[in-house]
Amino acid sequence: MDKMKDLKIITKDSLVSNDDLRDIKKNLMKEIFRLKNINNEIEYKDPRSSINLPYDHNLLEKINKAIEEKKELNPSYLIVVGIGGSNLGAMAIQEAVLGKLYNQLNPKTKVLYADTVDSDLINDIISIIEPALKNGENVLINGISKSGGTTETVANFEILIDLLKKYKKDYNKYVIVTSDKDSKFWNFAANEGFTTLEIPNEVVGRYSVLSAVGLFPLGIMGINIKNLIQGAKDITQRCIDENIEKNPAAISASLIFMHYKDKKNIHNTFLFSPDMESIGKWYNQLMGESIGKEFNLKDEPVRVGITPTVSIGSTDLHSMVQLYLAGPNDKLTTFVKVRNNKAEIKIPNNEDYSKLVKGIQEKKLQSIIDAIYEGVIKAYRNRKRAFIEIHLDDKTEYSIGQFIQFKMIEIMYLGYLFEINPFNQPNVEEYKTETKIILEKE
Numbered sequence: 118m119d120k121m122k123d124l125k126i127i128t129k130d131s132l133v134s135n136d137d138l139r140d141i142k143k144n145l146m147k148e149i150f151r152l153k154n155i156n157n158e159i160e161y162k163d164p165r166s167s168i169n170l171p172y173d174h175n176l177l178e179k180i181n182k183a184i185e186e187k188k189e190l191n192p193s194y195l196i197v198v199g200i201g202g203s204n205l206g207a208m209a210i211q212e213a214v215l216g217k218l219y220n221q222l223n224p225k226t227k228v229l230y231a232d233t234v235d236s237d238l239i240n241d242i243i244s245i246i247e248p249a250l251k252n253g254e255n256v257l258i259n260g261i262s263k264s265g266g267t268t269e270t271v272a273n274f275e276i277l278i279d280l281l282k283k284y285k286k287d288y289n290k291y292v293i294v295t296s297d298k299d300s301k302f303w304n305f306a307a308n309e310g311f312t313t314l315e316i317p318n319e320v321v322g323r324y325s326v327l328s329a330v331g332l333f334p335l336g337i338m339g340i341n342i343k344n345l346i347q348g349a350k351d352i353t354q355r356c357i358d359e360n361i362e363k364n365p366a367a368i369s370a371s372l373i374f375m376h377y378k379d380k381k382n383i384h385n386t387f388l389f390s391p392d393m394e395s396i397g398k399w400y401n402q403l404m405g406e407s408i409g410k411e412f413n414l415k416d417e418p419v420r421v422g423i424t425p426t427v428s429i430g431s432t433d434l435h436s437m438v439q440l441y442l443a444g445p446n447d448k449l450t451t452f453v454k455v456r457n458n459k460a461e462i463k464i465p466n467n468e469d470y471s472k473l474v475k476g477i478q479e480k481k482l483q484s485i486i487d488a489i490y491e492g493v494i495k496a497y498r499n500r501k502r503a504f505i506e507i508h509l510d511d512k513t514e515y516s517i518g519q520f521i522q523f524k525m526i527e528i529m530y531l532g533y534l535f536e537i538n539p540f541n542q543p544n545v546e547e548y549k550t551e552t553k554i555i556l557e558k559e
Contacts, residue, residue: 122510122513122515122516122519123351123355123510124352124507124508124516124520125506125507126365126368126369126505126506126508127505127506127507127508128372128505128506130494130497130498130503130504130505131372131376131503131504131505132501132503133372133376137375138368138371138372141371141374141375141534142361142367142371143361144534145361145370145371145530145533146359146361147533148533149357149358149359149367150359151165152165152168152357152526152529153357153359155168156168156172156353156357159172161317161318161319161320162319164320164321164324165540166317166319166320167317167319167320167325167327167328167525168353168522168526168529170317170320170325170327171346171347171349171350171353171518171522172350173317176315176328176329177332177346179314179315179329180329180332180336180342181342183312183314183333184332184336184342187257187291187293187312187337188337190255190257190291191225191255192226192254192256192257193227193254193256194226194228194229194246194249194254194256194257195226195228195229195257195259195334195337195338196228196230196246196256196277197228197230197231197232197334198258198259198261198270198273198274198277199230199231199232199259199260199261199262199267199270199330200232200233200267200269201322201323201402201406202263202321202322202323202324202402203261203263203295203322203325204232205323205326205395205398205402206325206326206330206399206521207326207331207334207335208230208395209393209395209396209399210326210331210335210345210396210514210517211334211335211340211395212392212393212394212395213390213393213396213512214512214513214514215339215340216392217391217392217394217395219338224339225339226257226337226338226339228334228338231277232269233269234268234269234272234273239276239277242277243276243277246280247280250280250284250285251284255285255291256281256291257291257292257293257337258274258277258278258281258291258293259292259293259295259333259334259337260292260294260296260302260306261294261295261296262295262296262300262302263296263297263316263321263322263325263330264296264297264300264302265297265300265301265305266301266302267549268549268552268553268556271302289309289310290310292309292312293312293313293314293333294306294311294312294314295313295314295315295329295330295333296313296315296316297315297318298315298318303315314329316328316329316330321541323402323403323407324403324525324540327345327346327518327522332345341514344514344515344518345515345517346518348515348516348517348518348520349518349521351519352365352518352520353522353526356523356526366526366527366529367530369451369505369523369527370527370528370531370534371530371534372449372505373423373449373527374534374535376449377423381446381447381448381449381503382422382423382424382447383425383447383449384404384424384425384426384448384449384451385425385426385427385428385441385450385451386425386426386427386450386451387428387429387433387450387451387452387453388427388429388430388453389429389431389452389454389486389490390430390453390455390458390512391429392512393429393453393455394427394429396453396517396520396521397427397428397429398427399521400425401425401427403525403528404425404531405423405424405425406542406545407528407531407539407540408421408422408423408528408531408532408535408537408539409421409422410422410537410538411544412537413535413536413537414536414538415536419535419536419537421535421537426448428441430486430489431486431489434489434493441497442496442497442500446502448502449504449505450497450502450504450505451504451505451506451507452490452493452494452504452505452506452507453507453509454490454506454507454508454509455511455512456509456510456511457483457510458483458511458512459511459512461483462481462482463479463480463481463482464478464479464481464482464485466478466479494506
């Protein structure tokens with residue numbers, strides 16, 4: 118790929134001295150070497166092995182085979198039934214590459230996400246797909262649960278399968294289950310004759326977007342999986358480079374950690390593209406669930422964590438930037454800018470409108486958002502509010518593949534600096550346990 122498409126990180130406004138940054142980055146050398154060694158073997162013996170998903174040709178071959186088989190059914194709809202790490206990644210990449218209005222643009226296969234047990238949401242999904250089924254159209258249902266026992270997922274899956282049965286005698290060929298091999302969900306699917314796709318056992322859900330969890334639904338939508346994977350592979354090599362000055366994940370993790378030590382425990386991802394809003398939500402889970410921990414690796418109580426937030430430019434300049442510039446200086450911001458949009462739209466030349474806003478006639482919308490972005494950067498700089506910049510060439514599969522892999526490796530390094538386990542989520546089980554007790558009592 119063209120080197121011009123490489124993700125770029127700019128840290129000159131991070132308000133951290135080079136000496137301090139150099140010291141903290143040195144602490145990461147052991148973890149960088151560990152990831153480098155893991156990357157040399159395509160095995161899944163460690164949760165860090167998720168960095169090898171783009172290199173696993175056998176896994177990719179099985180996913181591509183399933184994509185081709187299910188595309189032959191000419192589905193009008195794909196319903197992704199999952200929650201958290203089981204659907205946020207696919208939604209994030211879909212919206213970034215294909216746009217938030219993907220379904221309204223009349224694609225061959227529309228996608229719906231059944232990601233919570235809200236009766237109105239599920240009723241709306243049923244109201245959309247039932248007429249299609251009555252009309253003889255085909256609908257794919259992709260149930261995704263790593264554990265195989267997620268309450269929300271199983272409840273929605275059962276409802277939708279029951280609907281599918283009413284209209285398809287051979288309903289099982291329209292169902293795909295993605296789970297750990299030999300989980301309860303996997304074994305149930307095998308008995309029902311559903312297509313099964315495996316999540317490698319050591320790959321944690323929120324790091325699984327480049328497995329069948331994300332790649333199968335994305336492939337059905339027409340996302341170029343090969344380019345997505347290539348972007349992830351290329352950035353991986355930069356993010357395990359022992360020359361830390363060239364390692365964007367190490368640099369970003371170090372800066373986030375240093376600002377946390379300086380009492381900035383809020384990290385705001387400010388995305389200058391509305392299509393990337395779900396990327397921000399995906400990153401919220403990645404950071405929140407990975408870094409928010411009660412105990413460190415020595416089982417000592419530490420109660421650490423960074424609260425992730427998401428802002429969209431220029432929308433949130435009119436809702437949140439007053440707080441960001443004038444409120445408590447407790448945030449580190451990462452601005453994400455896309456250099457090239459797919460469309461080019463120019464404002465007409467109408468003198469009547471120049472009375473409302475000067476200087477925009479005949480200008481491209483891209484030049485206006487660029488000017489707004491530069492204005493925001495200068496305002497943050499003048500206010501001495503710390504920030505990092507990430508520049509992406511575009512929102513193609515290659516660039517988005519780079520970004521998501523970079524962020525997953527960044528969080529691994531951040532967990533190492535905090536001396537916590539960035540791969541577990543023991544306290545999430547608290548609500549799950551209590552929920553199941555309540556449901557069983559009822």
